[in-house]
Amino acid sequence: MAVGRSWSYAVAILASLAVVSCAQTDDPCKAKSRVVADDKYCDKYWECENGQAVQYDCPNGLVFAGKHRGVTEGCDYPWRSNYCEYPKVQINPPIGTEHCDWLYGIFGHETSCTRYWTCWNGTATEQLCIGGLLYNENAHSCDWPENVDGCQKHPLCNEDPNGNVPLGKSCNRYWQCQGGYPRLQRCPAMLVFDRRSLRCVVPPTDECEIPTTTLSPQEEEENSRPGQQQKRPEYPDGQPGRQRARN
Template sequence: MSSERHLTSFVAILACAALASCAQVEDPCKTKSRVVADDKYCDKYWECDNGQSVQYDCPNGLVFAGKHRGVTEGCDYPWRSNYCEYPKVQINPPIGTEHCDWLYGIFGHETSCTRYWTCWNGTATEQLCIGGLLYNENAHSCDWPENVDGCQKHPLCNEDPNGNVPLGKSCNRYWQCQGGYPRLQRCPAMLVFDRRSLRCVVPPTEECDVPTTTAPPPEEEENRPRVQHQSKRPSQGFSEQSRPPPRN
């Protein structure tokens, strides 16, 4: 068994050996999965251990989702589904660390509308919303700015809510602010983006020569903001988080 799981009490083995005091909890030793949810607490579950029914806690901040489900050990974020609907409740209190309200979860950034934190076992990793999106704390994902209360204007458009902003060292792509919301744009064929006039012009400019059909220089890609993806743990949820919902 994983070292991250916490055995709540050895007494649970005796108390529920015959399921006398846990009549509403299905005996995991009689099920195919050998694991069942607790009937009262969504952050606890029962597992068959050497023929005995033993109660375990989900990692702090997660709730039981089912065997082979969720982000780890059958546990998932409580807002992902109806894992913790009334009358079930989370019984374990939050354990907070820097930037993390719980040891596991996704949390808004303290000072930025375009960034957020993914927390895994109390370790926070800063993530970035790309493509002009902002972090929506209600949806736990990056979203269109007009859907994010309290953060309607994007930092890229602070100087001019309807102006243009250079994109890294790109010669033909730029941000176009529309009412404070940035939209990625590309200059028409054979034109380049002029950083002084902030518009598409006939080349050359100080930074850009006549456009070619070759691939963009590496520095252009390097200057594009990226979301950090992790190989397993939070990332299988976080890759989903970086996608905004479809626009109506």
């Protein structure tokens, strides 16, 4: 008899704790979206299921961004749009794999300033900054070199830190070195880049006739500028499923 009363008392205590835990955040069953953020932890959220509030975890390294937002299942990178601001914190510890501090995220390369890693479910994919840009650890994207601390000058500009350098076989595009860092430039209309004088001149030159008005696929790829949103690469594992952590 005493054992039965003790067990009933324990169940009552657990039930009251569950009610208190749920009371600390908005009731998702009263929300129009049926999903709400946890009030303490960025990487947790609540969803209404069968009239009950159920807690979920975002994939490791991501935080709750709102229903139909983020890179997957309403979760996004913590640094994007300030989804994880003080006093909220991430409660789940990082799960690291090769090149990845968390299972999901964007991380700097160990040995290169022009490369970085995108991690999706623990699988790292190497990415390359083009157009003379370097990876900015703070912005989590490719950026102008002067905004990136700790990287060496680009080898393209070794001979002249403020000179011009030919771009492959292109007739109207070239590298312009500024303080040791290259920036992609285009000659004005109807001019071509002269590899001898290293400036834009009236054609023809030894290598180029009248320039075309269209870009080659290589030039289109290299015509990249900071501030553009990064495209999320395709990943072999596809979209991750939600990690459920019922309370």
